[in-house]
Amino acid sequence: GLADLKIATTFGGGRLAAELVLTLLKDGSYRKHMDLLRARLSRAMGETSARLKAIGITPWIDQPAGLFLWCGLPDGVDAADVARRALADNIVLAPGNAFSLSQSASRFLRFNVAQCADERIFKVLETAMAR
Numbered sequence: 001g002l003a004d005l006k007i008a009t010t011f012g013g014g015r016l017a018a019e020l021v022l023t024l025l026k027d028g029s030y031r032k033h034m035d036l037l038r039a040r041l042s043r044a045m046g047e048t049s050a051r052l053k054a055i056g057i058t059p060w061i062d063q064p065a066g067l068f069l070w071c072g073l074p075d076g077v078d079a080a081d082v083a084r085r086a087l088a089d090n091i092v093l094a095p096g097n098a099f100s101l102s103q104s105a106s107r108f109l110r111f112n113v114a115q116c117a118d119e120r121i122f123k124v125l126e127t128a129m130a131r
Contacts, residue, residue, distance in 0.1 A: 041067060045064065045066060048113040051116070055122055055126045056074050057074075060072055069110070094111070
């Protein structure tokens with residue numbers, strides 16, 4: 001069947017793919033790409049952190065770089081409620097309890113800084129926290 005054909009035609013490693021990976025590693029293309037990616041993430045981390053602080057959301061740890069930023073909401077504000085309100089405006093947020101087995105992170109949100117360039121995120125967050 002189709003599964004057998006797939007296995008038969010992709011059983012061994014593709015020579016072209018192996019050559020491509022070797023070239024990328026040898027000529028520095030991958031390293032250059034990763035350096036640019038790290039720099040972009042570092043900028044995004046700083047910008048996102050500053051924007052969140054300006055609306056009263058505090059980073060749990062101030063970090064210079066990375067993909068995710070964990071933040072605490074003001075006292076009395078539940079992250080799941082904020083996430084539900086934001087979803088009504090087509091903004092998807094990650095409430096802390098989605099990542100907590102003990103369900104002890106109801107004040108926290110996790111932000112993907114690479115996805116926080118949209119100005120609407122901060123406006124929606126501010127509105128959602130005020131309700």
